[in-house]
Amino acid sequence: MKAVWLLTRRELSAYVRTPSGYLIAAIALLLNALQFNAIAVGEGRRLSSEVLELFLFNGAFVIEAAAAIFSMRMLAEERSSGAQTLLFTSPIKEHEIVLGKYLAALIFLSVVIVLSGYLPALIFVNGKVSLGHIFAGYVGMVLLASAVLGIGMLASSFSPHPFIAVLLTAVIVSGLELSWFVAKITDPPLKTVIAWASPVWNHYQSFRKGLLQLSDVTYFVTLTYFTLLAAVRVLRGQRWR
């Protein structure tokens, strides 16, 4: 665990020292602010809970995109710069490398998510929503970020270049989201299976409504676990082949 924390601290320090971390955070916060503004003061009257639901739903896509971009910083960038050799020749295990980097990205992205919290708080100025609803929505966003970071870690583990890692993550995540629409034109029982794969369209729906459903939590945790596990296997193969 000591090695994991060592790597997490190094990665976090890299995020706050390089423009890319700030850039991703700034763009994510700006997009969330713009979409909140459009929903809250745009055309038509909406209930406060509707505003919150719509904000959380759109915000989930913003966080999904931000998490996908983070995949370039995970393993592919180090491989491309040659710095990975330092880790590979040190007495540190592959799962420690993956966990350290994953935790750093998750912590940073969670901070970005929390920083957008002022937006739903603005609803209290002219309306009323429950804190539980906001809390559930934000827990869902962190879980979603975690799963996409897992996919990003896996893509990054076998991508020769950071850009390819981002592209691959974007393709996988888009594929999962599009499965929701593919399911609409598919017959049961395949329909249910395909629709199940969609992170935001299917599994984030409960969170945006203020619900914490075990099945959805399990989906995100399982996706995170298996993608990280696969990344560890890939890394092991690269280090000692």
Place this chain on the structure above:
Amino acid sequence: MILVDQVTKYYGAHAAVRDLSFEIAEGQCAGFLGLNGAGKTTTLRLLSCLLLPTSGRITIRGIDAEAQPHEIRKFIGFLPDRPPVYNEMTVSEYLRFAGQLRQMDRGAIDRRLPEVFDVVGLHAVADAPISSLSHGYKQRVGIAQAIVHEPALLILDEPIQGLDPVQIVEMRALIRELRGKHTILLSTHILSEIRQTCDRVLMLHEGIIAAEGTEAELSGETRASVVKVIVRGDHATLNKALKDVETVDEVRIAENPSGDIIEAIVTAHEDARGEIARAIVGANLELLGLGEKQSDLEQVFLNLSRAGAGS
């Protein structure tokens, strides 16, 4: 300390190294010499537990590299051909991180860092971001990360690559300083590098060890005779006379446009001084000087490379 037994490494269908077998004693400084693609980097990466041999066995300090690579990594310091640095960190931060990765505690790192800065000459840039350093300094930082935990085995892949002449001299001095404190393995395709830093040479050619030993042993092993002759006369006549000598392998004549005194370096596969003298006199050239030039490492390397290419 290092025992390599019949090690072969394939990349797909290509054998990067074949049937490597050698031993390196504790405290020795051994240099892997070879042309590009000879298998030097693969050999060093195998010894650094970065690559798994396709067949054969590597044992370092009695530990089997395939069974317990993690144990071996604890006492290895490795400088790859590109220094593995994080540009956004300062030199001090990076070396602290490298030390902690090698399981050093903060106190030990605090005590060790001033020594490392002294040895590698990094005091002036200790707080500078690595991104602001020249290639030479980055190479020093690369060496610093490799020695920060005082590893028993130090592996340096092309340590002088990309350095300017002044940096090369400094790097050689640094490697000489590290000798005795660590067992050192280094790779290079620059012959003078090996001569000036290593006490043992392993020559790799097309993935196999073509020769090994000290420089003196290798010079003897090739049995090449290199003769320097100085004559007054015609360039073409001298060339023909020397090439007619049966034991002569190669003639290199130095250009001298200003006069009729010609200097030639003649390589023969045995001592041919008598025959060379007779051939020069027989061709009506005035022999001004003839002496055996000691076969140097460069000659050894060329001979072995040619032998390898011919086989």
